[in-house]
Amino acid sequence: xxxxxxxxxxxxxxxxxxxxxxxPGSWYCVACRDSxxxxxxxxxxxxxxxxxxxxxxxxxxxxxxxxxxxxxxxDEPGSLVASRIAADLSLGEPLDALVPxxxxxxxxxxxxxxxxxxxxxxxxxxxxxxxxxxxxxxxGGSAQATLGQLERRANVHxxxxxxxxxxxxxxxxxxxxxxxxxxxxxxxxAAARACGARTVRAYVVAIEE
Numbered sequence: 001x002x003x004x005x006x007x008x009x010x011x012x013x014x015x016x017x018x019x020x021x022x023x024p025g026s027w028y029c030v031a032c033r034d035s036x037x038x039x040x041x042x043x044x045x046x047x048x049x050x051x052x053x054x055x056x057x058x059x060x061x062x063x064x065x066x067x068x069x070x071x072x073x074x075d076e077p078g079s080l081v082a083s084r085i086a087a088d089l090s091l092g093e094p095l096d097a098l099v100p101x102x103x104x105x106x107x108x109x110x111x112x113x114x115x116x117x118x119x120x121x122x123x124x125x126x127x128x129x130x131x132x133x134x135x136x137x138x139x140g141g142s143a144q145a146t147l148g149q150l151e152r153r154a155n156v157h158x159x160x161x162x163x164x165x166x167x168x169x170x171x172x173x174x175x176x177x178x179x180x181x182x183x184x185x186x187x188x189x190a191a192a193r194a195c196g197a198r199t200v201r202a203y204v205v206a207i208e209e
Contacts, residue, residue, distance in 0.1 A: 019064045019073050020057030028076030032057045038084060039207055043182025046189050046200065049088070050207035051080035054178050058206045062177050071113045077177070077205040078122025084203055085127050085173060094171045097132040098124055098203075101176040101188045102160075104137045119205065120175040134167050135160045135191050159184075160191035168196030173203055180208040 017024050020032035036052030052058045058077075065073040089095060100116035108114045117133070124131045138161055172192050179185055179202070189200040 016072075019061035019070075019076070026076070027073050028061055032061070033076065033080060036080065039209075041207070043179065043202075044186050046182065046186055046202055048179055048182060048185065048202045048204065048207065049084045050179060050204045051077070051084055052206055054180075054206035054208045062205055065115050065118075066111075066177060069112065071115070071118055074115060074118035074122055078119040079126055081119055081175065081203050081205060082123040082126035085123055085129065088201075089127065089129075095129050095173050096170040097134070097167070098127075098129050098173050098175050099132055099134045099167075099188075099192060101174055101184060102133070102135055102137045116176045119177060123175060123203070129173070132167070134162045134172070134195055134197075135188060136162065158187070160188045162191055162195035164194065165196045167192060169198050170196070172197040172200045174200060176202065176204045178206050178208070179204045 015024060016027045018026060018029040018032055020028060020035075023029060035056070036058055039050045039053065041048055041050075054062070061073060061077060064070050065077065085095065085098075098120045100114065100120040102108075102116065103111070103114045117131070120131045123129070138159055174185055174188055174192065176185060176188075185202045185204075189202065192200050
């Protein structure tokens with residue numbers, strides 16, 4: 001069943017309420033979407049594009065997506081990510097594949113879904129850039145939110161891998177929900193390059209300022 005049809009069924013069974021302001025009518029209302037200011041920065045060698053700062057309404061939406069057992073909330077943040085991808089495409093910056101930054105299988109099982117994959121699928125539907133599950137998470141480690149900056153880098157170092165040459169020559173867009181120090185995305189980008197990706201840039205819903 002197409003994602004739009006699934007969304008329609010979901011909205012009948014679970015009346016949507018904005019993840020930001022909690023007003024009924026949609027999962028993330030236009031006013032809350034418009035309050036997000038896109039941000040572009042570099043994290044080491046990686047260009048990182050965010051739809052807004054990880055605070056306020058956007059932070060609340062992401063928290064509910066990750067921890068509230070509400071995978072349907074990926075639709076609205078995912079469309080924000082899609083808008084940033086579409087903007088880059090319109091500027092002539094090519095993108096061959098969207099690669100979600102994967103959860104460790106044990107964490108995915110406990111959560112019931114992978115929020116980065118859900119965001120990537122929404123963005124793919126809206127931009128036409130396909131999702132390729134190119135990376136695997138080799139180890140879970142501690143939750144990044146509980147660690148300091150140096151600990152976060154050590155926690156994810158070597159955490160991702162893929163099949164050598166499987167993404168040879170591709171322009172890859174990593175997809176994730178939040179960037180803090182950028183450690184997770186940098187390690188995922190290194191793994192994507194090891195798979196043969198020609199260029200890698202990252203798109204996230206929100207970034208820690």
